[in-house]
Amino acid sequence: MRHRALRTLSARTQVHLHGRPGVPPARGGTAAGGEVAVSRPRLAVWKFSSCDGCQLTLLDCEDELLQIAERVDIAYFLEATRARSEGPYDVSIVEGSITTADDAERIRRVRAVSGKLVTIGACATAGGIQALRNAADVDDYLSVVYAHPEFISTLSRSTPISDHVDVDFELRGCPIDKGQLLELLSALLAGRRPNIARHSVCLDCKKAGNPCVMVAGDTPCLGPVTQTGCGALCPSFDRGCFGCFGPAETVNLTSMLDQLRERGVDDTGIHRLLNTFNTGSF
Known part of the structure; x- marks a missing residue:
């Protein structure tokens, strides 16, 4: 996974409100009486090529989102409100991959006005399911899907934000996990690095006491090589893991492929299993 250590949003003393994580205050102008006004960190949420599922996860936080809104200024979030404010922004959260020349230019503008830039979801971190086109000629798809492909302007590849x-x-995730999202936002407000687990889904099954679907039923499963985030949702219902959260930090893919072949999965089946939400990442 490509990431940099997070720096704090501000080096100033934090303000603690109602037992919640500290909010690094930004200095504003001078209020009446000579007091220094304190402004809240400014948050922007951006959409590129995606299905909006990760933004909906943020909206699904409901009560928690209201608490967060008390501590930040949501300056730009078109999924939630028509109101918008110009940058700069302390934090930008970005959903979606880069699939057009306009996307590529727009993400550079977003980066230029953002103190911190965080990508959320498989589209933004790996190119998304739309990156399946990367293995073929995009013009072949255009002629099949669109009645007038000459009106479609697109890049030949769908790429993650970090490529630009x-x-x-x-x-990670398709969609992202609500708990991980809240941890991320709390960490940003507290000026610390997010504590996001990196172990595999396989360990989640052990914690939950789930019988291994590969051992018990020869069901193809990517749990041993997929990063945690879903709580082993599919294996908990006797289905194999589809790899929604991408590869775990340390994986033995060679051994994983051997196990799949021993269970009768041919190369075509392996290719289909590895190339879904995080195609090209494993």
Whole structure:
């Protein structure tokens, strides 16, 4: 996974509100009586080529989002409100991959006005399911899908945000996990590095006491090589892991492929298994 260590949003003393994580204050103008006004960190949420599922996860936080909104200024979030404010922004959260020349130019503008830039979801961190086109000629798809492909302007590849600009942190998943998202936002407000687990889904099954679907039923499963985030959702219902959160930090893919072949999965089946939400990442 490509990421840089997060720097604090501010070096100033933090303000603690209602037992919540510290909010690094930004100095504003002078208020009446000579007191220095304190402004909240400014947050922007951006969409590129994606299905909006990760932004919906943020909206699904509901009560937690209201608490976060008390501590930040949500300056740009078109999924939630028509209101918008110009940058700069303390934090930009970006969903979606880069698939057009306009996308590539726009993400550079977003990076230029963002103190921290965080990518969320498989599209933004790996190119998304739309990156399946990367293995073929995009013109072949255009002629099949669109009645008038001459009106479609697109790049030949779907690429993650980190291929175009510096990214401060990546949050994986299709969609992202609500708990991990809240941890990320809390960490940003507290000026610390997010504590996001890196172990495999396989360990989640052990914690939950799930029988191994590969051992018990010869079901193809990417749990041993996929990063945690879903709580072993699919294996908990006797289905194999589809790799929604991308490769774990340390994986033995060679051994994984051997296990799949022993269970009768041919090369075509392996290719299909590895190339879904995080195609090209494993």
